[in-house]
Amino acid sequence: MQSILSRLPSPSRLCSRLAKAFAMVLVAVASVIAALPAHADFEVTDVTGRKVVLAEPARRILIDDGRYLVALSLIHPDPVSVLSAWPKDIHRIGPELYEQYRQKFPAIEQLKQAGSSAGNFSVEQVLAAEPDLAIFSLQSMPTHDEIARIEAAGVSVAIIDFFNQPLENLESGMRLLGAVTGRAEQAETFVAFRRAHLDRIAQKIAADRSPRPRVFLEPHAARTDECCVSPGRGNIGNYIELAGGENIGSAAIPSVTGTLNLEYVIATDPQVYVATGGPHMKGTNGLLIGPGYDADTVQKTLARVAARNGISQLSAVRDGHVHGVAHQLLNSPLDVLTVEVLATWIRPDLFSDIDPEKTLEELNGRFLAVPLSGLNWDSLR
Known part of the structure; x- marks a missing residue:
């Protein structure tokens, strides 16, 4: 028994070996973490200059204007799939076009109701839709206090403008929609298409x-x-x-x-x-x-x-x-x-x-x- 004990390392040497082994494990773990894809929040700026921070592309968006559905359909093959609520303002896109959306994307009928930019606003209605992002129109945006209440509940808020000054603000609105849905490249392609057509007219008029x-x-x-x-x-x-x-x-x-x-x-x-x-x-x-x-x-x-x-x-x-x-x-x-x-x-x-x-x-x-x-x-x- 004594010979066996004599062959064991001393307590101090054993601690040293354990410390080295632990250090090697830490280095290995750090190497694995470094090799993993980096994950970080991304930030977009809305038309009012507000910074909107998201951890990942939005999967449940609330919109207050049916025409934003059309905007999303320009850059996303299934625009309904990224929505949690819309105002069901069918007149803004027309019943015939709505029926075509319904036939292609039946899930549109299950979307919750959101307040229209032309109607009454309710923080409670926004939160009931459980969005991760709420997009509102500049001309009827919520008050600062209302936005604060929505954000305090964990919902991000962005403002875009297709109404007041569309020639100045619509491009940035499309880029924001692209960024928050992970379709930035598609949004940029459409913006370039629209800009080329408008510039062609503007240049002739200027001359x-x-x-x-x-x-x-x-x-x-x-x-x-x-x-x-x-x-x-x-x-x-x-x-x-x-x-x-x-x-x-x-x-x-x-x-x-x-x-x-x-x-x-x-x-x-x-x-x-x-x-x-x-x-x-x-x-x-x-x-x-x-x-x-x-x-x-x-x-x-x-x-x-x-x-x-x-x-x-x-x-x-x-x-x-x-x-x-x-x-x-x-x-x-x-x-x-x-x-x-x-x-x-x-x-x-x-x-x-x-x-x-x-x-x-x-x-x-x-x-x-x-x-x-x-x-x-x-x-x-």
């Missing part, structure tokens, strides 16, 4: 010294008896200016949108008149246009809009420059189509080579998860 035609664009024309809703300094007015026109509302409306009185419209005597409409105008005297409506319906309702008292007196109507466009093409990345049709209507002398139908074909083929169909713009014949 032209001709007087700008006066344009009256009436959103939701003839939805009520009141006349006349108009863009002011921003929103659709930006599209008119880019396309080479003079928005008659910009001189009278200091905000993004507002109302012009009929006397002002008649006095400015616009040379081009454009009405917006869509399926949400059913039951009114407004323009019915977009998926689900044939050319005869579009022509009859556009003629009815143009025949209203005061509007029928405008030079634009007398000279045959009356046009209609689906409102669903506004305040979304599909605005590239709106700008192109406006350019061909406002300055046909400059843009006879612009083909919005070809642009739509490319959007459907390269980007949109659910293709856009139907008659979305037309001129009164």
